[in-house]
Amino acid sequence: MQTITNGLLFLVLVSLVSWFFLPARFRWAALLTASLSVYGLFSLPYVVTLALCIGLNYVIARAISAHSPRSKQRRAYLWAGIFLNLANLFVFKYLSATLGALSPFLALPADYALLNIALPIGISFYTFRGMSYLLDAHRGIIVPEKHPGIFAAYMAFFPQIMAGPIERASTLMGQIKDPAGFDESRAVEGLRLILWGVFKKLVIADWLAAYVNTVYDSPTAFTGLPVIIATLLFAIQIYADFSGYSDLSNGVSKLLGFAGMDNFRRPYFATSVREFWLRWHISLSGWVRDYVFFPLARSLSRLTHGKHPRLIQLTVNLITMTLVGAWHGANVTFVIWGLIHGVYTTLESWIRPPATRAARPAHWLGVGARMALTFALVCLAWVFFRARTPADGLTILTRMVIFSAGDPLLPSALAPFGDSASFKASIALAVIVILALVEALDARWGLSQLLGRMPRLARWLIYFVLQMGIVVLGIGGKLSASQGFIYAQF
């Protein structure tokens, strides 16, 4: 096994170096080799699953493009493609849970072999990428790629294979076909993003995870402040974790000369839940908006001749957000999380329709209050995303409002940190302040521009501080294996 790992590592290195030196028309080969090798490093047996998924989407997309836009065959190929993609996703992601739930009725043995199917890394991401490719080909937004190698390089694009973003062919494929040369400023920005992404994951997310895990793994052990703090910290943890990965992925893409796409735009600065979804996991929310929300809303509107707009809105929001929740995994908690967001967005639209918003003056106090309210609502929904079961989620929500009169506030708030609690709390506070500061500076001036205007020494000192933070708090702080990226499980 070690020999295979070393061989794959060697392949990754060779193909990445050759990416810069090969003529543009052959670079897809280097990218594809690197992508499959990276995937193999994490999940060797499932390279076959990925390859099958690539082959399937390539063949079906070519078949779609071979028929005229309004032909029945074209539609049939599209639906066949969508069905096969979803079937693949279902087998690996939902079959075990479905069989588990149905086992009492189907009289299956408890150790039914299929219940132990391992989830291929990134399957939800590359399946959705494949489906968007077929849908775009069907709609005529893109012309399906003839070159199977270039298509495969797009599907397996290694910076995004594990946890997205789900970048569409319309923006990425062209860059693979006609790769840009080495761009110094883009490469430097890429390195900055990699450093910041690693810091967010190893220092911020992993450091906060210790507190969150203590509370959420024993939901009946805490009440009041620790439960509220753990929920707030989880909101920050999951953001730092997932956006850290996205920064890392974006950084590597930029280093190779790709434009990369932003998957997050300071989501906790949103002043409504709808705006939150324009800033959080942008590639997934965009995917669902374009391929589910709008088509469904149009169909229902046609079906009801434009009557009952509120009911349609509620139905479409609930279906869309439930799909977003279920995309994360075969756990009811994700579905509940999605449903809560569906209710939020519907109620928001009913109370403050989008058309009335621009007319209102944006006083900073009002903006701040709306931001705080949105953050609180999002945090309440996170409870179900993080809880192991719906019952745990309800327990957490109930225990949030239970305060024991005799409990001193500060010690009880620090308790989940365990030993050296004040020290750990100071570090947690410091890393949250750093994150908030960076986000605020980025929102106000743009971080790249700000860093670009600084003297080199000051810039290097900032990089150095982040680097030391990663070594001391990130790598050293745990003295055990790090937790993987949360979204890599999906």
Added chain:
Amino acid sequence: MIRVILRGVAYVLFSLIMAEAVLRLFFPVSDAQFQEFVPHLGLRMAPNQTGRYVVGPFGEIDTKYRINASGWNSIHQYTADNPENVLRVAVIGDSYILGLHIDVDKGYPIALEKLLKEDQACSRFDDILVYPFGTGGASMAKDLALLRYAAHDYPADVYVINLSKGDPSASLKSDASKSEPSFKPDGQGGYIEVEPRYAPPPRIKLIMPSALARYVFFNLNIRTPNAFGERLGLVKPETPALGLPANSASPSIKATPPLVELILSEYQAAIQPDSHLVVIMDTDRQAIIKGQPISPDIDYETELVRSNADRLDIPFIPLKDVFAQDFEQNHRAFQFQINDHWNEYGATLVAKTAAEWIASKVCSSLKP
């Protein structure tokens, strides 16, 4: 591109120099401890080293060590001669006995020595000396090599073998490092010894003057690319192989009763006829602290050693009850937060247990 590469190289140099300066000025950084290879014995600490042993990014463990001229972490310089009215105890084992985690003058051997000197039954000896023979990660097979070495070079009146979780299975060649003693199946249901092969100690001397290198290597305990990958979450930590021995009741334990019996009988054969031998077995202390059941693997290993020790008439002391009873009474942690090693309190508890046995079974039975 060349300009970017040059700028990158300049930044790497800048950050290395800065890291070196920051670590030297503001962080407790461990000194480097070097090892040497000894024929038949395998790796152990190189003689004549003193320094500071630090574990953790902020120096969560920060102790002093003193490796004597014979290569053992002890306040004593060892002498081969064992005078008649001096009680000499050899304690043998792994990193717990090497004892870098506790100051050399406060560890298990010193605690044992003090307790024995205070004991009425042992007071008739002119002096009591406890010599530790510990090497990091020692298996039962390595303990046998250490025991033979101690019995030959520094004969003692009592030999205390300290076993930890995994020590029986780690004695198999398949699990042991090539530079450490081990056993392998002989193909007829038995086992034969495998001599340690010379392995040059890690070539780390050159980089050890650097505080950054020592910080990564010792404070953070990152010694291989795999360990680095694990810490980053890129590599999954290795899990024990399952289902190997058909005759094992616990599928994750590879050691078999014949192997443990063979090693224990070799322990008996290695010591002088008039000396005493006792085997102490550590337990799953983390489970005791958390109020969880002891890991079945450790229970199985303990039973494996106990049953064979009983058959061979070797005194055996499991520490499970010692730690459990103490935790119930005092609720004091006996190990560090940052790793599983005994802290000073835990070492004293083990020393008390060993001292009680030596006082009752050895001191009172030896004729003046």
